[in-house]
Amino acid sequence: MLLLQLLLDGIQSGAVYALMAVGFAIVFGMTRIFHYSHGATYLIAGYGFYACTSVFGLPWYLSVLAAIVLSAGFGALVQLLVYRPVQRDAGSFFTVFVASFGVGVVVENLLAMMFGSGFLSVTSPLSRAQPIMGLYISQLGMIIVGTAPLIFLALNYFFDRTSVGLALRGLADNPDLVTVYGLSAKSLFLIALVLGSLLVVPAAVFQTITAGLTPSAGHRVMLISLAATIIGGIGSLRGAGLGGLLLGVAESLSFWRLPAGWSDAVTFLILLAFILLRPSGLLGQKVRV
Amino acid sequence: MVNYFANLVTVTGISMILAISLNLLIGYAGIFSMAHAAFYGVGAYVAALLALHYTAELTLAVPLAMVTCAAASLLISLPALRVRGEYFVAASLGLQVIAFTVFEQWHSVTGGLSGLIGIPVAELFGYSLASPLAFMGVTIALVALVALAVICLLRTAFGRDLRAIRDDETAAAAAGKNVAVIKSIAVAISSALCAVAGVLYAFNIAFVNPESFTLNLSVLVMAMVIIGGAGTITGPIIGAALIQCLPAALSWLPLPPQNIGYLQQILYGLAMVLLMIYRPAGLMGKARSKG
Known part of the structure; x- marks a missing residue:
């Protein structure tokens, strides 16, 4: 039963990791920008959400909206003020x-x-775990596990069916060719940054309500996103999502046998194993060895 | 007052060794390592354990720490350097996190979060280095030795290979250079030199705990190298001096003490961004050619 509970918790955090990893993979895969401030975007969304609910007393949906606006704005600003120059x-x-x-x-x-x-956190009745058939599940956990696949479906549609999505994939394959076709690489970069930044919002809100935020959490977000991207295979968004899920589950299952302090080390042992044995990742293209 | 000054020079000297050794990777080999604090930590723990259980002789502690760090670095560089540069960034980040976890959790050896206390005074050829001035002298000598080692290394064929790889990896490989092996050796040498700083740190503070070897320190050392100018000899030395002296300068400002640390980090973060936009080669590096 403990194992099943840990698996369930792992899927919850895995869904969150998958979203932020795909956000990083969009920026990294499409623009080749090593977007270390992905972690900073997470902090801005998380603290923005916290400030809106706990300091200004706004209802949760307005706070989520504020987090969305803040992170998209931050992504755009970083692209315009830093990466472009x-x-x-x-x-x-x-x-x-x-x-x-x-x-x-x-x-x-x-x-x-x-x-x-x-640590700062927002308390919400949604985060209280309810016993269901002997397992503890919070409503928030169900929401996140439910929304993540929807977001992935939407992304799938975006990259497969819309012209902007196709152009972004073109940018990943051959940036020069995209410009030749008359598309603006500059605006595509901006779109990639904004889209990537938006995907950390669910993770930031979820963590703020469940585990709480610290200013140093950004590094960890970045580390997990990067690890998931490499495990999934650089250039593959589906791979990054899978990698995130895998890391979440592995981290949670590590509590079964190991003391709590070791969970980060487990994540990176998996990463090192992939770099050693399968550098192209789960779904990535073959990497020269 | 003399002791305060001697200690400040020692601490700055230790930072200089860290920056010089990281510069060998960032500036000359084009390898981006985020695990410098981990190797620094390994060096410090090796020295502390040796001093607590056996001897505080520097002539023994320094080589032992260097060999341990070089060996540890091969564990990660051999697999990670076979593939592209991004992988080494990730692998070194991973190593940094794993190393911190080991420092923190391996209670029987590292003492966990409370660390190792009561490290005896360092000795050099049997003479005790109890006076801060004597220790400062040894530190300055080691900074000079490390800098000299890097300068000499860069003049050898190996140094030219390194720069060739940094400038064009494919061309270097085409010229018959074994890129992965050369890079791995560079990482091993850099880690070994970094261990020297770890040994000095352990004896200077007489106390080691995991808090001193976090990712933040790796970042700080990187900032020293980049702000000073990666790929120059003087750059990391100046960068280390600047960043070490910044807190002292900031303490004159009328600010609550807990904010000084944050302000310091904000300033060097900002410096990194602005330098990358306007002068990517750093303060000591050549200005960007126009055109």
């Missing part, structure tokens, strides 16, 4: 990464200054 004369992978990292550091510490470095 850095890349104006062929900024390397490295320079973009450092700039993104710098943004992450600034956001983390600004939030720490404003909200303190301790």
Whole structure:
């Protein structure tokens, strides 16, 4: 029974990880930007949600809306104010990464200054676990496990059927060709950043209600997104989603046999095993070895 | 006052060793490592354990820590460097997290969160280095040695191979260079040099715990290298000095003490962003050519 409960918890956090990993994979796969401030987007959405509910006393749906607007706006700002100037004369992978990292550091510490470095959380009746057939499930957990597949279906439709989605996939394959066809790479980059940023909102809201937020949580979000992207295979969005789910389940199952402090190490042992044995990931294209 | 000054110089010197050794990777080999704090930690724990259980002799602690770190680095670099650069970033991040978990959870050896206390005073050829001035002298000497080692290394054929790989990996491979092996050796050397800083840290503070070897420190060292100028000899030294002196300068501002740490980090985060936009080569690096 304990194992089943852990599996269930793992699917919950796995759904959340999958969403944020796909967000990172969209940015990384389509634009090749190593978007380290993905973690910062998560913090902005989470603290935005917290401030709206607990400080300003707004109802939850307005707070979620605020989190959505904040994270999309932040994604757009980072692209316009940081990535675009850095890349104006062929900024390397490295320079973009450092700039993104710098943004992450600034956001983390600004939030720490404003909200303190301790845990903050929003209490909600939704997060209380209800016993169902001997297993403990919260309504919030059910909501998240229910919405994640819907979001993935929508993304699937977007990338397979809409012209913007197809253009984004083209951008991933051959950025020069996309420009030749008369599409603006600049606006596609912006769309990728905004879309990627939106996908951390469910994760941020869910974590704020269940586990709570700290300013240093951004690094962990980034680490998990990156690990899931590599496990799934760089360039594959479905892979990143699967990778996130796998990491969530593995992390939760690790509580079965290992002390709580080891769960992060389990995540990265899985990552190292993939890099060692199968660098192309679950669904990625073959990587030169 | 003299002791305060000596300690400040020692701490700055330790940062310089960290920055110089990381610069070998970032600046000359084009490898982005986020695990520098982990190797620093391994060096510190090796020195602490050796001193607590056997001897506080630096001539023994430094080589032992260097060999341990070099060996540990091969564990991750051999698999990760076979594939593209992003994988090494991920693998080193993973290693950093795993190392912290091990420092924190392996109570019987590392003492867990409370760490190892009461590390005896370091000795050099049997002479005790109890005075902060003497320890400062040893630190300065080691900074010079590490810098010299890097300068000499870069003048050898190996150093040229490294820069060739950084500039064009495919061309270097086409010229018959075994890219993965050369990169792995560079990571091993960098980790070994980083271990020197760890040993000095452990003896200087006489106490080690996992909190000193977090991802934040890896970030800080990276900031030193990048702000100073990756790929230059003087850059990391200047960067380390600047970042070490920043908290002292900020403490003059009328701010609540807990905010100084945050403000310091905000400033170097901002510096990283602005430098990447306007001067990607860092303060000491060549300015971007126009055109």
